[in-house]
Amino acid sequence: MEDPHPVAPALELAGVRKTHDPDGTPVVALRGVDLRVERGEFVALMGPSGCGKSTLLQVAAGLEPADDGSVRLAGEELVGLSESAGARVRRRHVGFVFQFFNLLEGMSALENVALAALAAGAGRRAADARARELIDLLGLLDKARRPPAALSGGQRQRLAIARALANRPTLLLADEPTGALDSAGAQEILELFGRLHELGQTILLVTHSAEVAAGADRLVLMRDGLVDAPVREAAP
Numbered sequence: 001m002e003d004p005h006p007v008a009p010a011l012e013l014a015g016v017r018k019t020h021d022p023d024g025t026p027v028v029a030l031r032g033v034d035l036r037v038e039r040g041e042f043v044a045l046m047g048p049s050g051c052g053k054s055t056l057l058q059v060a061a062g063l064e065p066a067d068d069g070s071v072r073l074a075g076e077e078l079v080g081l082s083e084s085a086g087a088r089v090r091r092r093h094v095g096f097v098f099q100f101f102n103l104l105e106g107m108s109a110l111e112n113v114a115l116a117a118l119a120a121g122a123g124r125r126a127a128d129a130r131a132r133e134l135i136d137l138l139g140l141l142d143k144a145r146r147p148p149a150a151l152s153g154g155q156r157q158r159l160a161i162a163r164a165l166a167n168r169p170t171l172l173l174a175d176e177p178t179g180a181l182d183s184a185g186a187q188e189i190l191e192l193f194g195r196l197h198e199l200g201q202t203i204l205l206v207t208h209s210a211e212v213a214a215g216a217d218r219l220v221l222m223r224d225g226l227v228d229a230p231v232r233e234a235a236p
């Protein structure tokens with residue numbers, strides 16, 4: 001589908017508030033977050049445990065509703081949309097990579113990616129072609145018919161990234177994508193994000209690793225439910 005706001009930032013959060021309250025004990029996670037990610041940027045988000053990084057990503061992806069404020073993906077406002085309308089915006093604009101991969105074990109690597117392309121609205125043939133293209137781009141062609149369990153940690157995360165790219169997302173969100181990997185696997189994924197960024201992919205990634213953050217072109221720090229002023233701008 002045509003992007004109706006081709007020049008809008010990939011992501012724009014303004015005054016975003018979110019309180020978790022699963023059992024009658026409210027926990028304020030976001031206290032009025034402002035954050036803008038321009039198209040083509042690679043932004044790393046860091047901050048102490050519990051400061052709200054995962055919540056920010058979930059809200060940015062439309063996986064959790066914001067209580068207040070504005071969440072715009074490629075210019076499209078998520079706040080106030082029905083669940084199904086929000087899901088449509090999400091399917092069009094967001095790819096999400098989890099720390100623990102969240103792959104479907106009963107399917108081959110290729111099927112994991114093709115299923116995501118189907119869910120994004122592609123027909124069967126187009127979904128298969130997209131899956132093959134991504135599996136190839138991410139260097140997993142020789143593993144295409146294997147289940148995720150047959151892959152190393154780094155390969156599994158590469159597969160999860162292929163799946164997240166199936167809908168050609170405006171914004172790739174990743175929550176500690178190297179957190180479950182050994183150093184070789186983490187390095188592999190770090191290089192891959194760098195390559196995707198070079199190809200023009202917009203990325204917002206949460207990490208506890210200074211090494212991973214160093215690969216981004218902007219570092220954003222969070223503290224106690226708020227985003228700090230920029231500490232490192234993109235190189236001129």
Ligand SMILES: Nc1ncnc2c1ncn2[C@@H]1O[C@H](COP(=O)(O)OP(=O)(O)OP(=O)(O)O)[C@@H](O)[C@H]1O
Pocket residue numbers: 020021022027028029047048049050051052053054055056
């Ligand atoms: N589903 C939930 N129910 C209740 N409280 C939650 C929930 N999710 C997060 N929280 C709380 O909200 C706050 C922010 O959590 P969040 O996971 O966003 O932080 P984080 O910076 O990603 O932490 P970490 O680096 O440890 O992953 C924390 O106090 C956390 O305990």
